[in-house]
Amino acid sequence: MPNEFRSAFLILEKIFIPATDTFSLKETLECGQVFRYQLVDGVYHLSAGEHHATFTEKEGGWDMEATNIKFFQKYFDFDTNYDIIQSKVQDKGLVSSAVSFARGIHILRQDLVETVFSFVISQNNHIPRIKAIIERICTALGEDKGGYHAFPTVEALASKDTDWYKEMGAGYRAEYLSGIAKRFRDEGVPSFDTLSTEEARKLLMSYKGIGRKVADCVLLFGLKRTDVFPTDTWILKIFGEEYPDVPAEKLAKILVERWGEYSGYVQQWLFYEKREKKV
């Protein structure tokens, strides 16, 4: 059945999402925590897990059309009070330029497997390429929902070998992806609920292809563990003067000691400001 017919049968729910001082759709989507979105003629198209939404900018916010509003309510972390978080990190001395520039970023509550795949692909890679590789994998393996593809199931991901992921453009990360998918299939996707952040990190890093930085991104964006500070090349640049020649993993520990449970928010706000302004 052609897509245009299927999509006519997709039940879409509509709701207005107001912009606030502490929520910006643009910043939340474009800060680098998520890759399956597109801006087309001023409309954001977002796929997450098996769901999809479009956002059209209106006066004071966005009209959202979604396959499941409840899903996106949780996904966008609207139940967390970001005003409190913002004032807490300001009390703790976060530079106000980063707060005023990036405070509209919410930490998304993304699907675990999708987050793992996304950030394994992200390592040593450019964002446009990351998006393209993920999109090819979803188009090839994800269920056609009519107008978009769901993120593939573990079964589907595990059905492909290293060569296939190379064809998707994953490069040397291909063997990581096929290996992780097969381990998820054979052992099941672990439940992290009862684990401490440290235990969860250790478990994630036991997968070949997941190091400290990718693990911390998964903890933050896939498990909403905010006591992590993903430390990449940009964060190293930001703190290069304050902590010269300190390796990433050590710097991550230092920054978590400073920011505690607010580390993840601070990291995203600083990261986004640095990447946008390049100052």
Add this chain to the structure above:
DNA sequence: ATCCAGGCAGATG
């Protein structure tokens, strides 16, 4: 064209 990108694994001091 050379460099580099939301790093990682494996090998070597």
Add this chain to the structure above:
DNA sequence: CATCTGCATGGA
């Protein structure tokens, strides 16, 4: 424990 190197791919 710290440092070094190779890695696939393609955009700048």
